[in-house]
Amino acid sequence: MVRRIGIGVWSVIFVLLALVPVIEGNPTFTSIGVFTLIFMSSASAWNGFSGYSGYISLGNGVFYGTGAYALTVIALDAHMAPSGDIFWLVPLAGLIAAIIAVPFGFIALRVRRHTFVVITIAIFFVFQLLAYNFSFTGGSAGLLPPTPNWVGNTYNDPFYYVAFAVLVFTVLLFWGIRRSRFGLHLLAIRDDEDRARGLGVKVLRIKMLGFVLSAFVTGMGGAIFAFFIGQVYPQYAFDPVFGITVALMTFFGGIGTISGPLLGALLLEPIEQYLTIQYSVGSLYLIIYGALFLLVILFMPRGLVPTIGDWRRFVRVHLAQRREKVLPAKGDAVVGDDVAGDVPAVTTGMQ
Template sequence: MTRLRGAGPIAFFAVLASLPSFNLAHWTINLLIFTLMFAVMSSAWNLVGGFAGYPSLGHAAFFGIGAYAEALWFSHHPVSSGYEPFLLLPAIGLLAVVIGLPVGAVAMRTRTDVFAIVTITLLFVVQGLAFNLHGITGGSQGLAIPPAPFPAATYDRPFYYVLVGLLALAMAVTFAAMRSKVGLSLAALRGDEDKARGIGIRVTGVKLLAFAVSVGLTAMVGAVWAYYEGFIYPQFAVDPLITIAMVLMTFLGGRATLWGPVLGAFILESAQQYLAYQLGGSQVYLIAYALVFLLIMLLLPRGILPTVQDQIRRRRRRQALDSGSPTLTQPANAAATAGGGQA
């Protein structure tokens, strides 16, 4: 059982790591890079929006902070080997944590819809700053990062591998949280925060921890994105659509699950690109995209993984009842530990 559980992630990351060696078309790698970015960010968002139950709409602000930090640093420092911008990632993650802690401490005094509004306000404040602090951000003219001196044929690969690494990090953090009492504390506060306080759960501490780690990961993706794009503009670096994408992907795959956000990112990002390709440059693809989303929400309202887990659980219980076996309640436990329950 334990061996089987480890096999899934290993196979997944082995496939991811080997993909570039198949000489995929440039657009495929490009699509994979964006899919990975969103997989990391959705996984990061899931720590706050899924496990802690705080629907942040401000994560794109930290994506932007990461992007600008990267661009600012390398508009003053040279890029020689091309790998320096990646070495800066831990520092950028830390910067976002330092900014995120006080922000989270204030914002997380509110909950649910109010929290969503407070955080989306944060997003627009950061976007406003990016537009207006001309001296630092270049305003609407944006900032440029010198292009990496990677060979053209394999130009995308370093970005790709760094993002695979970040996804592994995000998923490892998620897994560690789920397995430890931090995950249990987060699940408890998601279920009933006031009650959780009364049973000695370090409510403020664990939710701030989740928020800090989450925005740190998000900022690192922002930094990779800035380097990959080479140019950043305020409206794309601090973009509400990025926030929305993280939320949608996590909801689609399943909140508070390990694989949900990753699954959601792979489905939605590729669906969006595929539909854009098939339906051309007109905005028709957005309608088709919305349709896909609506259908899934209609059929699997709690997200794919929780719905599937629930059905498996129900079937097992029925079987257990039929056979009169005493392991009647086993699946409940499996579902609860795998998914951390569903809100």
């Protein structure tokens, strides 16, 4: 039943998200919307690999940056007219990011835990350095992708809808994966990789595929980002904070759940954008993030979504106990059943 309520709530949220440009056409608002949608899919993509498999990557900025540069370089080299046609490069940019993920994963996925985290950071900085020094990336001067001459008030809308389409694709993709055998194998790897190998799971290929799919989605997000802001620089396209942000959004919402990263990004990205616009200090949100995550780690270490589930159960058990006081004869069975039936559902359902 919890699952059905969850799907209901998210259906409403998605319908509302789809209607945002119609309801509130204010460009500031839709601009925040574009970033929020990009981060919702990027956080879901991060969760779809790192959350499911337990391999915490802080280098997903590689794919975001690759996607951003891929769209820009191709659009410029092909002398594409500044029009909506450039959106067709978004999946292509995702594909290029996915291809980059193969050698990246081939190196990084051989090691585990802390070593994996450190290697993803190291590889990230290699890519940032390359973006600074290659000539086709424009070096530190960056590149300017073609900017469409759409009218001011609705300029953001096409970006918004493309980002929304990518988000819907992402949610369906990782929801499907969670229910597939591939998803089961990723979760098995998270719990005990060696045991999974001993049960015939081809762990390296499974991890690699998860990593590549995650890169594909993140690359598409980076491509939309580049086209939307109309410029790519190494320090913003390959931003070290990106990899941390998607991870923290997921931890905030609930790692390993479908709705956790969506909720995390939906709550945090607008705050970040608002603070940046309001106070024109690009890094103010980092302080807020730091404080927020301290609170999350202290009071709900598993993230919002699982904790809300716990509270619901707590309330139900509590109510059952009160009923027990009124009807002592039936009480034991009620409490016992509730505890036994509910504890296991905590992290396994999609909630």
